[in-house]
Amino acid sequence: MTQVVVDRHAAAAGTEGFLRQQRPRHAERVVKAVLFLAALVSVATTVGIVVSLFYPAAQFFSAVPLKQFLFGTTWSPTFNDPQFGVVPLVLGTLLATLIASIVALPLGLGSAIYLSEYAHPKARSVLKPTLEVLAGIPTVIYGFFALTFFTPVLRWIIPGDEIPTIYNTLSAGLIMGVMIIPTVASLSEDAMAAVPQGLRAGAFALGSSRRQVSTGVVVPAALSGIAAAFILGISRAIGETMIVVLAAGLQPNMSLNPLQFHETMTAFIASTAGGDIATGTTIYKTIFAVGALLFVFTFVMNMLSIRLVRKYREVYE
Amino acid sequence: MSVDTTAVSHDPIGESVPQRPLVGASGSGWRERGFKYLLWFSLAVGIVTLATLLVYVLVKGWPRLDPRVLTNMPSAILPDRAGAQSAIMGTLWLMVFTALFALPTGILTAVYLEEYADPSRWWNRMIEVNLMNLAAVPSVVFGILGLAFISRGLGLGPTILTGSLTLALLVLPVVVIASREAIRAVPSSIRQGSLALGATQWQTIWRQVLPAATPGMATGSILALSRAIGEAAPLIILGVSFVTFNPNGLTSRFTALPVQIYDWTTQSRTEYLVLAAATSVVLLVILLAMNSVAIYIRNRTQKRR
Numbered sequence: 001m002t003q004v005v006v007d008r009h010a011a012a013a014g015t016e017g018f019l020r021q022q023r024p025r026h027a028e029r030v031v032k033a034v035l036f037l038a039a040l041v042s043v044a045t046t047v048g049i050v051v052s053l054f055y056p057a058a059q060f061f062s063a064v065p066l067k068q069f070l071f072g073t074t075w076s077p078t079f080n081d082p083q084f085g086v087v088p089l090v091l092g093t094l095l096a097t098l099i100a101s102i103v104a105l106p107l108g109l110g111s112a113i114y115l116s117e118y119a120h121p122k123a124r125s126v127l128k129p130t131l132e133v134l135a136g137i138p139t140v141i142y143g144f145f146a147l148t149f150f151t152p153v154l155r156w157i158i159p160g161d162e163i164p165t166i167y168n169t170l171s172a173g174l175i176m177g178v179m180i181i182p183t184v185a186s187l188s189e190d191a192m193a194a195v196p197q198g199l200r201a202g203a204f205a206l207g208s209s210r211r212q213v214s215t216g217v218v219v220p221a222a223l224s225g226i227a228a229a230f231i232l233g234i235s236r237a238i239g240e241t242m243i244v245v246l247a248a249g250l251q252p253n254m255s256l257n258p259l260q261f262h263e264t265m266t267a268f269i270a271s272t273a274g275g276d277i278a279t280g281t282t283i284y285k286t287i288f289a290v291g292a293l294l295f296v297f298t299f300v301m302n303m304l305s306i307r308l309v310r311k312y313r314e315v316y317e
Numbered sequence: 318m319s320v321d322t323t324a325v326s327h328d329p330i331g332e333s334v335p336q337r338p339l340v341g342a343s344g345s346g347w348r349e350r351g352f353k354y355l356l357w358f359s360l361a362v363g364i365v366t367l368a369t370l371l372v373y374v375l376v377k378g379w380p381r382l383d384p385r386v387l388t389n390m391p392s393a394i395l396p397d398r399a400g401a402q403s404a405i406m407g408t409l410w411l412m413v414f415t416a417l418f419a420l421p422t423g424i425l426t427a428v429y430l431e432e433y434a435d436p437s438r439w440w441n442r443m444i445e446v447n448l449m450n451l452a453a454v455p456s457v458v459f460g461i462l463g464l465a466f467i468s469r470g471l472g473l474g475p476t477i478l479t480g481s482l483t484l485a486l487l488v489l490p491v492v493v494i495a496s497r498e499a500i501r502a503v504p505s506s507i508r509q510g511s512l513a514l515g516a517t518q519w520q521t522i523w524r525q526v527l528p529a530a531t532p533g534m535a536t537g538s539i540l541a542l543s544r545a546i547g548e549a550a551p552l553i554i555l556g557v558s559f560v561t562f563n564p565n566g567l568t569s570r571f572t573a574l575p576v577q578i579y580d581w582t583t584q585s586r587t588e589y590l591v592l593a594a595a596t597s598v599v600l601l602v603i604l605l606a607m608n609s610v611a612i613y614i615r616n617r618t619q620k621r622r
Contacts, residue, residue: 031519032433038425039434039444042493045486046447049458052465103362110359118356127360134367136540136604138547140575141597144582145370148377148590181363211352232453239455241550242575246582266457266550273460273554279469291461295454302453306446 053295056288063282069289075252075263077272077286084286086293088252092262093294096173096244099258100237103177105230108184109219112226115185116192117214135182143246146175151247158259167249167261176243184233191225191312192218224315228308235301239294241266265294374601378594386595390561391577396588401596406563407477407571408546408603414481414567415488415545420538422485423492427534430493431500432522452490459487460554468555475556478567483555484545491544495537499530532618539611543604549575574600 061069064084072085111131115124151171154164164170195218203217219226249261250271273287389400426448434441463483473479503526511521557576564571572580574596581593 025517028517028519032429035425035429035433038422039429041422042426042448042451042489043444045462045489046451048466049454049462052462052470053458056465107359107362110356111363114356114360118353127364130367131360131363134363136543136547136608137367137370138549138575138578138597138600138604140547140549140578140582141370141374141600144578144593144597145373147582148594149369149373175366178363178366185363209346209349211349215352235453239453239457241455241457242579245550246579266455269457269461270550270553273464274556274558276556288461288465291458295458298453298455298458299450302450305453306449 049295053288053292056285057292060282060285060289063285064289073254075268077283082282084289086265086290088254089263089265089268089290090293091254091256092169092244092248092252093238093264093266095256095258095262096169096176096240096248096264097234097237099170099173100177100180100240101230101234103174104180104184104233104237107177108181108229108233109188109226111181111185112188112192112229113214113219116189117210117218131182131185134179135186137179139179139240139242140246142175142179143172143243146171146243146247150175162259164259165249165261167247167251168259169244169248169262170258172244172247173258175247176237176240179240179243180233180236183236184229187229187232187309188222188226191222191229191309194225194312195221222312224308225312228305228312231301231305231308235298235305238301239266239298241270245270265290269294371601374594374597378591378596378598381591381595382598386592386599391559391572391580392561393559393584396586396592399589399592401574401577401592401599403560403563404572404574404577404596405599407573408575408600410477410564410571411481411484411573412542412546414477415484416538416542418482418485419488419492419541419545423489423538423541424496424534426489426493427496427500428522428527431497432518432526448490448493452494456487456548456550457554459483460551462486463551463555473568475552475558475570476568477564477571479555480552480557480571480573483551484548487548487551488541488545491541492538495541496530496534499533499537500526502533503529532614536611536615539607539614543607543611546573547575547600547604549573549579552576553579574603 069084069086071087072083073087074083074085075088076083115128115131119127147167151164151166151168154168154171158164199217199221200213203213208216244262244264245267248264248267250263250267251261252263252268253260255262269287269291272283277284385398385400387400387405388402389398390403391401392399426444430441430445434444436442436445460483463479463486467473467479467482468475507525507529508521511525512518516524552573553576557570557572559572559577559580560570578593578596578600581589581596584590
């Protein structure tokens with residue numbers, strides 16, 4: 001495209017007077033401005049998110065000291081003597097995320113290696129879309145499944161004193177992990193597809209087996225992309241809401257036992273905002289304070305992931 | 318890189334163990350097989366869980382998969398008479414208006430980024446990074462944005478307009494990313510041909526690029542919309558909860574299928590769990606229909622090319 005423009009200028013310069021610049025095209029400029037405005041909608045969305053989160057959050061922190069919020073270990077914003085220590089919610093989020101990661105990261109990577117390095121193209125064309133259906137199931141249905149099917153199964157498998165409570169973080173975390181497998185698999189596979197075929201051919205020529213090529217050549221070469229996939233998977237687990245609302249319970253808990261209930265940051269936001277609470281009250285602002293913390297968590301991870309993707313694109317594309 | 322070639326690393330003693338032939342390295346041996354089984358297992362966990370979930374929801378909801386689900390209104394007291402009509406209608410209304418808000422904005426953004434933006438300018442890079450980040454912002458955060466700015470800020474309340482604006486912002490990055498891919502897939506020779514014949518840049522985009530990219534954009538947009546109608550969390554934050562009437566306009570209150578499923582799952586009576594499963598099947602059928610249309614469009618254009 002730029003080529004054409006350059007040529008036209010060159011021609012105009014050569015044949016003075018004949019092919020001069022056409023009359024100014026105002027409509028073209030208007031179109032460009034409209035398109036640019038459309039692109040700004042997404043920027044405005046981010047600005048809107050930041051303002052809508054941090055403005056009420058700042059008001060919240062004038063009532064509740066930041067230190068008390070970040071390090072307090074009791075979360076009871078609706079009690080007569082309200083306590084705003086966010087640690088139990090963060091702990092619930094991290095515990096659910098950890099369980100989901102233990103499932104999603106290895107299984108997602110394994111699925112990606114299989115699809116990229118082992119599967120016959122025909123098998124791949126069936127398996128990949130099937131796996132991606134997992135990502136398209138609404139999360140509320142996963143929550144329903146975790147609560148009414150998977151938790152009873154867990155309670156049947158783990159009997160006696162250790163029996164999981166009706167709401168437990170293990171069930172929610174495991175189902176969330178399965179939900180995230182396609183996210184991890186699809187991004188990791190993209191990164192593996194970007195590894196030049198010559199690297200594989202070289203390793204095969206040296207007598208490596210398929211396993212050795214996969215683990216010794218392809219995975220290390222695609223490492224930054226795989227790391228990006230892992231981080232994005234973890235970020236999704238931190239932000240996931242409906243599964244934990246339905247299956248992990250809505251009571252804050254400082255215990256590290258995944259067989260018990262935990263409230264996560266997202267679960268608190270969804271369950272509290274859904275009620276009829278008056279604008280401007282402290283409990284209303286609490287939603288924004290927790291939301292701001294959640295946004296900061298996921299923002300840092302997303303930026304890290306975007307950087308890593310850039311890195312592998314620079315190397316191979 | 319640890320590309321160990323069979324005999325040397327596997328055989329530290331050398332002569333005492335017979336050297337394995339090269340063929341043994343590729344494909345046989347318990348390590349190779351074990352690794353392959355591990356990969357199979359990874360893939361199987363996802364696929365088996367998917368199958369279990371689908372069968373479970375269908376079996377559990379079967380007793381209530383009858384016309385009542387489609388024709389009756391929700392009820393918190395009479396599970397036998399309860400249905401999901403207002404939720405189905407609410408979801409359809411949401412889908413139409415989310416599409417109306419998100420698709421033009423998303424497609425225009427994609428055209429700007431692919432055809433006009435100079436990636437060396439900082440503001441264009443910022444728009445791009447911003448979109449990548451927005452695509453991974455949790456849906457509850459969009460719910461908070463909708464609650465603070467649209468529902469309470471503009472005083473619109475939990476209406477169809479608020480819901481579809483919120484969902485439109487949520488899926489906007491997905492629409493942009495899908496549309497950009499479709500535009501990028503249009504060969505640049507088409508653009509050059511058009512420009513060489515004297516068309517302006519916008520004439521080229523409008524008459525050549527966009528028609529060629531339409532099937533790809535349609536596929537991506539349908540997939541983005543199917544994500545929107547499965548979202549429950551942002552709507553719950555907006556204060557959407559069950560109503561017993563169908564929406565009749567943009568400022569009408571409403572309920573939607575994912576919210577209805579959530580409501581019924583949290584009810585204590587077991588009849589409502591059956592109803593939640595039946596409603597889940599309805600939602601899954603709608604999603605399946607949308608995905609089939611998307612796949613049909615994609616396959617048809619692939620054949621033509």
